[in-house]
Amino acid sequence: MKTKTKFLLPLLVIATACGGAGSSTESQTSPTGAADAKLLPTDDQILAKVYDTAYSVPDDFFVDERASMTRSYTLHHVLDASDSFEMCTDDLVIAQALEQADNAARSVSGYYVASYENDRYFEFARELSFTDDISNIGDITSPGFARVFKCSNTNRDGVDRQLLEGYAGRLEPAELDSQSLREFTEYLWQFRFFQVSDKKVLESTAESLDGGLQHTLLLALVTNQGVDRCDLIDVVEWRFHASATTGEIERTFDSVRRFEARFADGVPSLCED
16 A cells, blocks of 8 residues: 555564463453453463454454545545644634645645545545556556544644654543544554554453543554564553543553464464473
């Protein structure tokens, strides 16, 4: 897929350390403390998803509206001048001006085709022209979609997209509920760049917590440690907590389980110490 380079974030690298194999049949307990302890999927359940090439996210996880396109396409959010955070406005005219400036500054620009909007963003479609074949794409043109968030829905002003923790933006507090936070979390997950084989969302869960709402993505991240070595499996809770009064969202990113595994002859298994 052709992509705009400034839209993609660097691949997350998790520090490697050999972990114990643990039980493969019983649910594991998160080591975050007894008060916060949660049951994790069993190692067998985790490995079944980690090594399933057809699996990436749960069945009811967010799927982008453009994902069903048969043509190759690009999709990005219009950024501020420093390329640090996504722009937002509730004014269509301003959104058009932001997108036009973005198009003019792109290394591959295109001619305007159409616009579209939903509750979360304005979207502008252009037909992009490429001078040479890129990757596995034979066509010299393909559609490009540029999005500008609506501030009344998703305000990402000041968010450092390079970080996994800290401030993540703001939702409209008057409309804040578990569904809106879930959609915010799962939508933005689509724009976190990992190799497809290395990123798995095991669970996507909501809860009420500390004067607000929280949505947690339970991730399994795989590090290939080299030929004839086991893979490192890091199970991570990526939590998004939204204040009920302000709608501001804070992220935490914590490893809750780490072990090594291999996939041989079509069968996943734990690596013993």
